Amino acid sequence: MTVLTLPAQPSQDAGMAPLPWRRMVWVTWRQHRATLISVPAVVGGVALFLLLMGLKVHHDYAALAACHGAGAVACENRASALTSTDWTMANTVLILMNLAPVLIGAFAGAPVLARELETGTFRYAWTQGFGRLRSTLARIVLIAIVLAAVSGALGELFAWFFGPPMQNHGMTPGAATVFVTRGLAFPAWTLAAFAIGVFLGMLIRRVIPALAVTFGAFLALDLLAWLVVRKLYLPELAPGRIALLQRLPAVPHFWPAQFIEAGWLLALSALLVAATLWLVRHRVA
């Protein structure tokens, strides 16, 4: 039936150069379009909420600060009203921000290889001329860049949103729950969750179980950081409520601690990616 002919392939490939990396940009975009659209879309929605609510929160706390001239009773009433409204909301968002890295990272990471292994398409993807180690690495790095940018921006926006309520309620950026939502730590936790998801996806080879185990592993890592690791570089502030509107004490070593936290998280992520690539190389079909 087929009359199409195929020119014979001359053997010309002795000293060939590897295929350019930039080709993986389209491939990654097309194959992970769902992730690459949904993550920025959801985060964008959250960012819009934070922006609008942030304007309100900033306005409210500015008004509270301005009321100082007025009577103390009026100020107290105003402050307690804000506690039940803005502070409750801000605290809820803070809890969600603590979960955001694993929500973003696991959902982006677990399917990257598990979906290929589950559906059998790895037999196509890993036998193309690009080579399976290079194409896997390129995909992981490209998605990681997008996640780092998106989570970094979200962290900055949240830090702005959370500033006034935090000051007024005696919290500092050194508190563990706040510390992880800003600076370098927040994108680093997101990337760590992503790397855990990619690695477990390769190990478990099924998306849903890999997702579940990723959540568990992330929580274990979070607990480890909270109970053991972070104490080594983030001195705990003396407990006790800082009086309303008192000047916030500067957190000592905030940025060094941020660098250390992001550093070990990124090192862990790099290790997990290396382990993933090792599995891709050695433990396939």
Add this chain to the structure above:
Amino acid sequence: MNVIETSGLGKSYGRVPALHDCTLTVPAGRSAALVGPNGAGKSTLMNMLVGLTVPTAGSAAVLGGQPAGSAAALDGTGFVAQDAPVYRSLSCADMLHLSRNLNRRFDQPYAEARLAELGIPLKKKAGKLSGGQQAQLALTLALARRPSLLILDEPLAALDPLARQDFLGTVMTALADGVSVLLSSHALAELERVADYFIVLAGGEVRLAGDADDLLAGHRMLTGPAAEADRIARQQPVVQVSRAAAQAHVLVRTSGPAEPVPPGWEAHPVGLEELILAYLRAPGGAAQPGVAAALRPEPTEVAR
């Protein structure tokens, strides 16, 4: 040049061997058929040839010595895995685009023309195609890479009889264009049409391998009195003995038509299917000389 060379190749999952001591040589320009029952190790061998499976013993090379799975090897090898996996959510056009990005060469006009000829619309999602169309799409993607070696794992399984003919026709065209082909299948009769080199795998071992004409010239069927079958079996390198009440058919290896026939016996040429089935039935040791060290294998007894 040999497009496939394996030496002592083996793969075990835990302590279970899937393929054992496989030493093969397939010259370029051939259409080689990998034949064997389920679990014989066909997919394991093919996966090792494209680097998807790492051998636990021995080595494999393709395209004149390129290590299996290396960049140079993958560059020149088109592989269609069992069940022809494609990304279900991608359109056919996107699948072409994907292959174009992932490979050094990709003959886009050829791929588009072939899909048009098969009546597969470019805009259709790959997951919405029938099983046969998915197999054709996967073959098109592999062919458009202009491979020197085409490896097809059970390509006929998903195809109806008409589609099988079209598919095999395409393979024949590729062969005529100088592409070497290795394909596996259960469908012996259909393989006979396209293949000129046969590798028989059973129980994780190579039972028989060689050029079809050489294999046929190297075997013959001796027919004679059943009472003498045992004596013949002791004198000749026997693959299989089938006995009826009076007559026995003894499949033996032969050095050629000039070899004398025992008195009272008749020699007949043997058919390819008959030959392959005989080797598939033969117990582990009965490999063809030169493939594995088989001295005087025990012949199989088949009741007729």
